[in-house]
Amino acid sequence: MAKDAVQVELRAWSEDDLVLLRLQNTPEMTEHLGGPESEEKLLNRHQRYLNISGQKTGNMFSVVQLPHREKVGSVGYWDSDWQGEEVYETGWSILPLYQNKGLATAAMLQVIGIVKRERKYRSIHAFPAIDNPGSNGVCRKLGFTLDGPCEVEYPKGSMMQSNHWFLEL
Numbered sequence: 094m095a096k097d098a099v100q101v102e103l104r105a106w107s108e109d110d111l112v113l114l115r116l117q118n119t120p121e122m123t124e125h126l127g128g129p130e131s132e133e134k135l136l137n138r139h140q141r142y143l144n145i146s147g148q149k150t151g152n153m154f155s156v157v158q159l160p161h162r163e164k165v166g167s168v169g170y171w172d173s174d175w176q177g178e179e180v181y182e183t184g185w186s187i188l189p190l191y192q193n194k195g196l197a198t199a200a201m202l203q204v205i206g207i208v209k210r211e212r213k214y215r216s217i218h219a220f221p222a223i224d225n226p227g228s229n230g231v232c233r234k235l236g237f238t239l240d241g242p243c244e245v246e247y248p249k250g251s252m253m254q255s256n257h258w259f260l261e262l
């Protein structure tokens with residue numbers, strides 16, 4: 094199927110999505126994210142994802158590919174700040190079997206639609222590792238502007254060499 098013809102649905106993060114987080118917590122999937130997290134950190138992440146929409150500080154979703162409704166990954170956005178301005182930050186993850194088929198791009202197009210309708214902040218930002226071709230590819234494909242390299246603390250306690258990309262909403 095052509096990459097721009099793939100169809101996805103976003104579903105609010107739910108209790109069953111802990112399975113998805115576990116599938117995403119492998120050495121391959123976390124190569125550019127500091128490696129797999131401990132069980133305790135993973136459970137904390139799951140709880141944060143469950144709570145974030147109730148706290149009105151963002152939204153996390155599972156990504157479901159249509160028409161067969163396979164869960165293929167996750168996307169989301171949350172409140173952040175960039176150089177003193179309140180902004181949206183975003184992130185994504187697609188399981189290895191489904192990568193490079195246009196799914197992250199399709200899911201993120203929906204996220205961009207949601208934040209445009211929400212109108213809370215004027216821009217959305219992403220900080221993929223400099224050497225993560227897939228993630229930088231997603232930003233480029235979505236029309237984000239590449240501001241340049243920067244250092245971000247991720248995971249907590251270690252510095253990551255990232256690219257700063259942003260999209261004006």
Ligand SMILES: CC(C)(COP(=O)(O)OP(=O)(O)OC[C@H]1O[C@@H](n2cnc3c(N)ncnc32)[C@H](O)[C@@H]1OP(=O)(O)O)[C@@H](O)C(=O)NCCC(=O)NCCS
Binds near residue numbers: 122184226227228230
């Ligand atoms: C990054 C990731 C989410 C990309 O998801 P995806 O569904 O494969 O991305 P898409 O298919 O929508 O690809 C978007 C663009 O990125 C490029 N791209 C995707 N995977 C790539 C790869 N492995 N190598 C080079 N380019 C790649 C594609 O070329 C595509 O552009 P094109 O369609 O014009 O060719 C996925 O690889 C992933 O989950 N990786 C592990 C977790 C991770 O790194 N998360 C991001 C943290 S910031």
